[in-house]
Amino acid sequence: MLELFAAATPNGYKISIALAELDLPYQLRLLDLKKNEQKQPWFLAINPNGRIPALVDHDHDDFAVFESGAILIYLAEKTGKLLPREPKARSQTLQWLMFQMAGIGPMQGQAHHFRHYAPQRVPYGIERYTKETARLYGVLNERLGRSKYLGCNELTIADIAVWPWIASHARAGQDLNQFPALKRWHDELAMRPAFQKGRQMLAAR
Missing domain, CATH: 3.40.30.10 (Glutaredoxin)
Known part of the structure; x- marks a missing residue:
């Protein structure tokens, strides 16, 4: 278990x-x-x-x-x-997983903090991390304009790692309409029963 x-x-x-x-x-x-x-x-x-x-x-x-x-x-x-065995597809999947771990998570997390939780309003922090989050969204948008999924041509742990952060885009001051390929990907994954179930398991408690 x-x-x-x-x-x-x-x-x-x-x-x-x-x-x-x-x-x-x-x-x-x-x-x-x-x-x-x-x-x-x-x-x-x-x-x-x-x-x-x-x-x-x-x-x-x-x-x-x-x-x-x-x-x-x-x-x-x-x-x-959820992790390909073919070496190139496996590497690409792990690269995008690390992109989330090293980029999207820390930068968007800081955007969330300065926009919603900082005890004092810090315009520099808000601007810096909101803009950096937008830049990273642009990287994702470019990738997803060429590929249905992030790592390869099938759903992988890279998609699962990134999606929950994109689902909270509004809290980071982002408009998905500015990133059409990213929005397409986000909306498609949001319709998957497992994504809905996974969110409900935590959010409903």
């Missing part, structure tokens, strides 16, 4: 969507981030960084995996799905 520790955030949605796409049973444990439950000693034993999500595979000696990208790779390799 898999046990997922998560919350209703883009990084949490990545894993609940992947588990739904893979049709894997799991036990969900939602953490209350406002109460800093993710900083409690019991959770730090699972993820020393004290962030969600984390996954424990109880069928493999209670093996713990943290960092959302690492969890996606673990699940893909465990099942043989």
